[in-house]
Amino acid sequence: MGCPLGLDESGELAVGYTARSLDPRAQAAFEHHLKSCGACGEVVAAQRAVWEALDEWRFVVHGPVSALAGRISRIGRPGSLAASVCRPIKSRIVGTKLRLS
């Protein structure tokens, strides 16, 4: 197989491989190719660094939504909607864990 990097004008290959979003057969084929291609290996290593760096940016959100309820109430909606919307919400980003090992 020839090096696909020159044909990969949109850069999807390295990004998709790092994100593990390629078709499984393409993922496996590219992984095999990486064993013998330094150029592709460099791009993938750099993309992996980006991916891991972006994974660092996680945060928690705690927040009342009373302000939204108030704005909705002001446009003439029933109080029951405001009450429904006012329930507290607590969430945490967990979906960006590193998927490469």
Next chain:
Amino acid sequence: MIPDLIDAPVAAQPSWNGRVNNDRTSIQAPRDRDAQLMLRVRDGDPGSFALLLERHRAPVLHFLYRMVQNEAVAEELTQEVFLRVFKSRGNYEATAKFTTWIFRIATHLALNWIRDGRSEKSQTSLDEETANGASRQVPDRHRTVEQELVHQAKLREVREAIDGLPAKQRAAVMMHKYREMEYAQIAGAIGCSESAVRSLLFRAYEALRARLAHMA
């Protein structure tokens, strides 16, 4: 009309740039549920709007926070997103994925806010403690003080790298990386073609590799 991913053909043969898309059931279910909830909102059910808010508020808030990098502004824009959803309920038709729709509204609001240059006036420092605790970086109790300082330095670099991207590139990366959205869905949210999304992501990741590759 926003393209509907659910009805898009699935590639039969793998390709170098093929993305995994073989779990149509798991994609379809949330779409149907959101659409049903929104149709109930249209018919006057307030509880369904509360459910939609509960399901989508955090992802929208996270996206907007990463876009504008300011908690108060992200919260304000998130309210605006859901206010617009609510105001549009009367005209709602389940022709597009709900997520694409709300991210389209969110992207539009964020791009307008950035375009108007308001980001320069309200950038929140990483060192600044929030008054209301609306959002905070995740503290890791296993880190030493020194490790925490290194982490904060890395985080600052990441935020600056993201902030250095043109707004549409930033939006595309946020949706691709943190929401794992398909190109067609990102295209629907940004309001451009799939090939334009490919170009945005290519240039964005190229720039990020140049700035962040040393962090490996």
